[in-house]
Amino acid sequence: MNQQLPYMLSEKELERYKHPIAVPGMGAGLQETLKNARILVIGAGGLGSPLIQYLSAAGVGVIGIADYGVILEEDLHRQPLFNMQDLRKHKAKMAASRLFSLNPWNKHYPFLLQVRPDNAVQVISGFDLVIDCSQHRATHLVVSDACLLQDKPFITGEVHNWVAWWGGFNMLLDNGSRSGSYRCNELQVDEFRNFDAGAMGATHGATALLMVNEVIKYLAGVPGLAGKMHSFNYLHQQFEKTELALDATGVAAVKERGLLTADEYGLEVVPDVED
Template sequence: MLSEKELERYKHPIAVPGMGIGLQETLKTSRVLVIGAGGLGGPVIQYLSAAGTGVIGIADYGVILEEDLHRQPLFNMQDLRKHKAKMAASRLFSFNPWNKHYPILLQVKPDNVEQVISGFDLVIDCSQHRATHLVVSDACLLHNKPFMTGEVHNWMAWWGGFNMPLDSGARSGSYRCSEMQIDEFRNFDAGAMGATHGASALLMVNEVIKYLAGVPGLAGKLHTFDYLHQKFEVSELAADAAGIAAVKARGLLTAEEYGLEIVPDVED
């Protein structure tokens, strides 16, 4: 399945104990959707591509701003005001032409989320936006899609693996199940550090690779990182069976009910 050029390109990760050609081929056949190509999503898609993830969807309706470049090193000064998703896909293709990188220039919302997530094996929401988390989480629950999301606030970061298969045969809880637990790690004071975004993104990608390899550590777990005090913790995510059943019974809500402000469609 891997070409000779791919075997040469990935010879060092293939040599890592527990990896091998089999896992590299698993990465090549994986289809991952990343929502948001900014401070968190940018390095996530960079290292997913570097690892050899076969198909990467990049959903982002925003443009590149100079004030964000400190945490978006995927982009350059000449990219300013261009669409993040398009520039990310172009840059990643030039970096690794053996993968497919698809830009999706739209806001993920109730009207399109089911179509957007269709065809992907794993959905990673890097929008760092609660309303978007809820929309995507509900859609993933309805369509049985594994879902990962996280945020970075100043020195604090968190992420978790939701609606994912567990060893017991059940699935981990949804994002909705854990909102109160997650709120403890949110800090909405002004400011954003580039290094904390990049470090969190790389640790997230490492967990994704382990997840695809069948190594426990992402499904049903909440990872929290206090970079200021170098305090890293992993805790269990709770599942609310009644809440999950309620979402499956009612389906998606309206944008207004999610608290999602709809932006105009992107003019390409």
């Protein structure tokens, strides 16, 4: 009889995760997969803060948090990871601290910087998966191009008023090819954008949880995120899932030329954070 290999999870972790482990199709093996995952999340605001909270709670072993901003009272309605005493403190640092208190079995690394063309490749290099929660078109393009150069799977999404969208870009498909990039699908994404003023807390939190669920499924090898764009209209309870397009010529052009300048992306560069 073959001797069963010991789990890399400690007894305390097995106890902590006993309920998700008991879910059919999950098990200790998938919990180990989550522990081995290295995910970079760009933006710790309305979409990013609940997303990293549930990634950490789920047991993702390494979470990078890139955000150069500070916590503002006007944003607390959609950033419940933070408290009143955190105002004016750096979101990335406070998020890492909060997540450690939530789950000390994981590693949470704050990056107090703006992800931009001169650092994007270096920042993402140590991670298996990149999730951009900046909700900022120019940043999406920078990160998307950097992920193409390193063949990194890329997830991004946005919430505008009552409508949210998110998609799995540059991800391996069953046939060995990769799904379309964010740049390949900008026109499709633009159909779901609405730049009227206002931001609901519940829609950001709900979207983050839907994205986390898809990330867990992706790590488990369950189809549904790669090459798909999901959208949800919270006002009318309407859900859509569409195929992402692949512009092979455009992807090849990005890989040949590399990253553009910040001006060419339309990215306003902010001064480096003084910690």
